[in-house]
Amino acid sequence: MPINAITSNNVIINGANKAATIVYSTESGTILDVLEGSVILEKSEITKYEIDTLENVSPCTILPGLVDSHVHLNEPGRTSWEGFETGTQAAISGGVTTVVDMPLNAIPPTINVENLRIKLKAAEGQMWCDVGFWGGLVPHNLPDLVPLVKAGVRGFKGFLLDSGVEEFPPVGKEYIEEALEILAEKDTMMMFHAEFSKVDEGEQQLEESHRKYSSFLSSRPDSFEIDAINLILECLRARDGPVPPVHIVHLASMKAVPLIRRARASGLPVTTETCFHYLCIAAEQIPDGATYFKCCPPIRSESNRQGLWDALHEGVISSVVSDHSPCTLELKKLQKGDFLDAWGGIASVGLGLPLMFTQGCSLVDIVTWCCENTAKQVGLSHQKGSIIPGYDADLVVFDTDSEHKITNSTVLFKNKLTAYDGMTVKGTVLKTILRGQVGYTNTNGVSKKPLGQTLLDSRR
Template identity: 85%
Template structure:
């Protein structure tokens, strides 16, 4: 059995940055042993194993592979927007070894087992990282939820307002309560895009300049998020009996943080994530007509951005994800620059590690938010998200001393358009290892052969 070792005087293990030598099998793809506080330079010193190769990557830092639990790969059906090949290549280029695919915007959406099989078939031979899957909550698919759990989806996502695609309609209060009861005895999770406009909001005519970001921002106020979360909490509180954990995706409003804090303090099983763009970009920075900054909920003010960071450090926000939601440049309507008449979504899978590190948070915190918590959310923290014996040998070599510029031309996305174009960031991923196999190096790019696999095992 081929056994390798990798060492560094900086490794993120058990909530600390420390020297370590990691022994792993390329056959089983798992970590065999972690020798903490030791940087071994001679493979013959590891007498317990017959080491094939030993690499010292000091002073670069060894991290567990990131787990991005919110990615839209869009295949099949909208593969012109993104696909398994380009999306997973973008992921591994940034040290993301696992992505969890959202049930939309592919056609068909992952809302029943038949559709799920179509998705799985499309993924075969195209995964450069490991891929798990969320199912969808849509009207009239209550009977499909438990079969989807049995088929391997890791949880479910629903919208409380128009998702933007007709094949994934929104759900309401009665559906949510029924789904909570149905899934209460299953090992799964329910997630919500938490925006809820009122009738007046939906009928409001926006007469402001549609090229001005402030017009779009005012059209989706904080109250959308607050009202949606209140509705979800109301549903949770009315259920007498077991309920699955609930997760709020892409929280953008700091004004909604007290609701989550109070609900968690009362014992309700609710968590929430935010996104790289909400933590790294403020509304005041967004130029007129720059529709590649449009996303829903919207990027809010600098004051709000700082409030989200506070909630993250407090632990009320538990994880950070990309919400990689790409589209073709035509759908961003760049020549017109109309924020109302363009697709909302920011492409960023694989960019999160340097983006977060540039914000001067520690690598220990980044691993907590982007590896451990996201892995726990997806029910795979026995396997992914940490450097520990028995875990997958998903490892990242990260050079903390370098800087680089994110450019549209350098990203691996299918459509090379991101809100981070031109941003100078700290740190560079030098190498990504997936289950013991090198899948990316800065020098040579991604491997020719896809080594990723689907993750359909039951949650743990």
């Protein structure tokens, strides 16, 4: 079988940056060996294998492919917002070899096995990276949860307030309690968009022009996140018996961090993520009328941004994802500039690696937060997220010495609008290898044919 090797004096393995050579099979798509300690320059030096090609990419860094566990691909039903082809091409171009698709905003949403099959049919022949799938938590689909687990979804996501689309309504305390019991001993995870308001607090606080970002921010205060997380934790603590792991998606408020910290210290199986935009952008930077910055929960203050970084370094926040949630340009209401009327979501799949590196993160930390921990979250830590023999040969060659500018015109996702337009970032993805095959190079672009697969095997 064809065997290749790639070597560098900078390889992120075992929590460190060291010289190593990675031997991988292009047929099985897996890593055969990791030879640590030196850069191997001659194929003949690797005596255990008959090497077809040996590539030295020093001084660039080799790291495992990123696992973005929070991506909205929207196909079918809202393919004008995003689709498998454009979304996964954008991912692979940024070193993301695995995305996990959210159960909304496609029509139909992934809330039962029949709808999952429709989603899988839509994905056929359109995946440039590997794709896993979340199922949905919505009223009246409790009988569908276990069948969805058996069908291979990585877990489930629900909302505690209006999701923004009518086909994916929110769930309440009673539903959560019943779902916890149904899934208690299943090999799965429950996740929540943790915003909740006991009263219509946001509208009461809204007094300024809808063009002002401060108005939108005040309409979704920190209490929305705090109240939602408290409700979820209340349901967990009330359980007399086992509970499935619970994950809070896109944490935006540093004021909610102590709740997660205490819950974890008490032994509750709770994890949380934050997003690139909450770590890279602060409310003070957002111009009035710039609705492409709108997302829910909202981007908060600079001091809040720093607090999220502290929680990430502490380990209370375990992972960082894109929450790639695009829409058509019309839905962003760019001319009107109305934050209350515009669709909320920031398009950013494939941009995370240089964004994080620009913030001063070490590549070791980025691999922990964006590869290892996200792979563990989605039940793929036996296969993805690390450079280990037997794992998928998902590899990224990253030039740390270069800079480039993110522009709307050059992004690969369908609707060319991102909050990072015009931002200069450090580091460039030169090559992405997916299961031993070249999926992207910065000179030739994405591969001519899609190399991605669906990830429906059971969690381990």
